[in-house]
Amino acid sequence: MNAQHNPARIIAVQESFVTIRMADSNARPLMKNEMVEICPQQGSAEYPVRLKAEIMRVNGKEAHAQVFENTRGVGIGDPVVQTGQMLSVSLGPGLLGQVYDGLQNPLEELAVQYGTFLPRGAEESALDRKRSWSFVPIVQVGTRLKAGDVIGTVQEGRLAHKIMVPFDQPGEVVVTWIQQGAFTIDMAVAHLKDEKGREQTMTLSQKWPVRRPLPTHMLEKNLCKRLYPSEPLITTQRIIDTFFPIAQGGTACIPGPFGAGKTVLQHLMAKYSTADIVIVIACGERAGEVVEIITEFPKLTDPRGGGSLMDRTIIICNTSSMPVAAREASIFTGITLGEYYRQMGFNVLILADSTSRWAQAMREMSGRLEEIPGEEAFPAYLDSSIKSVYERAGIIQSRDGDIGALTLVGTVSPAGGNFDEPVTQSTLGTVKSFLGLSADRAYKRFYPAIDPLLSWSRYLEQLAPWFTKKFSGNWDKQVGALLALLQEGDRVNQMMQVTGEEGINLDDFVTFLKARLLDDAYLQQDAFDPVDASCSLARQEVVFNLIYKLVNRTYTFADKDAARHHFITVTGLFKNLNYAGEKSPDYDSLLSQLEQIAADS
Amino acid sequence: MVNALIRYSKVLEIRGDIIRIQVPKRLVEQGNGPRFGELAVVEDQPSFLSLAQVIDLRMESVTLQLFQGTKGLSTDASVRFLGHPMGVTYSENILGRVFRGNGSPIDGGPDLSQEPRVPLGGPSANPMRRKLPSNMIRTDVPMIDLFNCLVESQKIPIFSVAGEPYNAFISRIGIQADSDIVVFGGLGLIFDDYHFFRTSLEEAGVFSRTVMFINQASDPVVERLLVPDMALTVAEHFAVNEGKRVLVLLTDMTAFADGLKEVGVSMDQVPSNRGYMGDLYTQLATHYEKACNFAQGGSVTILGVTTMPGNDVTHPVPDNTGYITEGQFYLHNGVIDPFGSLSRLKQLVIGKVTREDHGQLMNTLIRFYSGAKEAEQKQAMAFELSNFDHKLLKFGGLFRERFMDINVSMPLENALDLGWQTLAECFDAGELLMKQALIDKYFVQ
Ligand SMILES: Nc1ncnc2c1ncn2[C@@H]1O[C@H](COP(=O)(O)OP(=O)(O)OP(=O)(O)O)[C@@H](O)[C@H]1O
């Protein structure tokens, strides 16, 4: 807020869309994407309401703005305060473990302040301003620094949180004062002087506009660089890690009809993935699903050790009944936080559920702006918007040599479950791993319902060197062979639908049974079983080799019944193996029974 | 309410359900112009009277949507702004009462105009003040209790098609389900259906703890759009203020979506899919998300009916609904389909508040029933049938008769016992593929 300027005024209201006009005298210039605050003159008595809005289009002295709240009670002539800032997030220690709305208001603070409901225009500081952090400088007075360089760290849980020079700092700065000790996020920890001799103060926190990729300036000035992803993000889901891997710093999408298991799959990734930090963006989906996370995660331990699962998690929660414009922003809010931790050298996983709701929010806003609609009324820039979101994933090496990754996995909720729609198609055009869920598999309760005949991962090839080095020289060929077996099994199955079992020969029938075994015992994984829910990479190697042997040994059966009986037995053993804890006696005995069967021929 | 006294009478446009009127510049400049969402009364000679709501504001004009529609409205009409948004009567005294979509009682009962009113809609609940659901709502319908439990605070629709007994079914659940208050929202109901609901609730003795909001097929469409808001606002207040466990029944939400489409078209919005506007998802979600288990307070559970035009689940209305709700019950051919139906909250109660064998038994019964369907298919194609196929065929017949028939009513425990008995009549213990401990305890051949 700036007292020297006269406020703009509301001149039109349509739903959550307002038109404002700048003051006749002493006006502040209108800026695209500027945040403005509407002050309805008939606010509720309890507290003065200020409704945040973002300027989407400027037209002479007028501008259209999208309001992040319900506009009930707004009238013509209401004053509008221009902030001169773009929509930004606060970056600094204390982000981990938080649950934020799409505009980074901490929901717990709002609950403490306002109770059961989320009142309009309520605002709380994103970072705890009272908490103090112990700051340890790593530079001295006189050190020359550039954008993104580290001046020191504070300990945030088990992570060393780097305090960095503003990411868009032009040129070089020199440290003129720096101090060790306990500080709150608003206190000065260092002074920097730029080339023109201007001094600036650094605190533990800084702001960044969410719609701008955080490393933009640093990449332009070669202050950090992007690397090519070459390691997998281990999800501990067998079908993903083995057949459709996702690279650290890579992108993946999970499209599927309603109820197919997108959210359950993402929650599994949030729990078990080998990431340092997980950011869950609940974008236009159910509040109940967020409640599940915030109830469960504090009770689970972080697979990387030290603290609860919640301590490595940030939730951005803009569920379906929360304002649409904030839903559109929530994806960017989440990604910006992810970029921040990546810049410190951490391995960040972002799970966005669902990107379709984000695209729909964009569609609603575009409709209000009366832009020319494209396919299914989505705006013409849908494709480029989706691409630019996924492009914010990637690996970054900063000047201190540390390497951070940001992996982005989004769900897609195609209308009618039909992948032939604009959001799915644009997403498929940009991501490198496609985990397509099929209604058919969900209906049969084959979870996770990733359809192996439909899905693909371009990382399979990209990561082959990593896997062959880690496991065996023919890992990639073996994976390829098993994928081919699934295709074969499907071909036989289709034939059987027409001719009945009696219409195919014994060899084909055995192929079909092998494919079924691979599906039942390896691809399917029970999310609700305490053991099977997560399968470590080491364990995957063991069971993969086992199943590979089982489907590649030779079999001689008297007839189809004998074959079926054999494979049912093996499936039963394998399923029990999957349910058996790794060090349990059951595990050892089942494993040796199956090894025995695999060695027979 | 400075402006409540002023009548605006310069009508600029009348179209669809909306009118646009001129607002004197002087008022606006004084900050006394109408406000977005404000309620107004529109009057005209000889006896036209309708509530209306501000849906668009400009410098010199304001657009209002009339709840009663604009039929017979002339340029002589006048508008009075009331200075507050739309609300609904909320007090203990609304129990046992019936209202129409504009909020006025239609049952000829005592006057309620002096009772407190609360604004419609209202903000959403803070997820930090929601609680993980954990109570099962017993319905005594085995296809629900046994296979897809209804859980307190769940939002779940019945997907069905015209001609199916969904109204009878939803009213039966409203009556049998264990809840403190039932709020019924009827959208585009034909008179006979309204009569049916009302008498069944009365006869079952639940009427005194029921509130009904009824939009009949002949009532204006704008009022129809208000019914879910009214029902859910009242439900939410009972849950939060009184700690009540409220069950909301909404039928038929497809009529709601169609109403939105109609209004959208009349306002020249660009449709996104088969005539429905791009915000259909958001519109449905803001209503369904009112289902909530309050950390401090009771709960709101929503059971709706969504009829699927052309029996097509990919139609925008059932499709968007499925993406919002926590599962669905498919009602077709007079039975609840065991495969397409899904309660996403069932894992929160099965085996936790229900008997230990519930989960495994449910899965086994479903697995065999799906085997039975395959065997039936083989039979229909005249393929060879194995011994086991014959067992499955027998099981399939019994399963349909004992569990799927919509008229069956029994407590969960009896249904579990009947499940074991049915398995025993058809299969050997070795064929069950269940935990041995459970077989030992419950399987008696
Ligand atoms: N891996 C799994 N293991 C066991 N059950 C599962 C699994 N995945 C999904 N389910 C079942 O399917 C239900 C729906 O899954 P989920 O909520 O993930 O669907 P979704 O694809 O996210 O649907 P929507 O698009 O409507 O959000 C779950 O509640 C659960 O009962």
Ligand SMILES: [Mg+2]
């Ligand atoms: Mg989901």
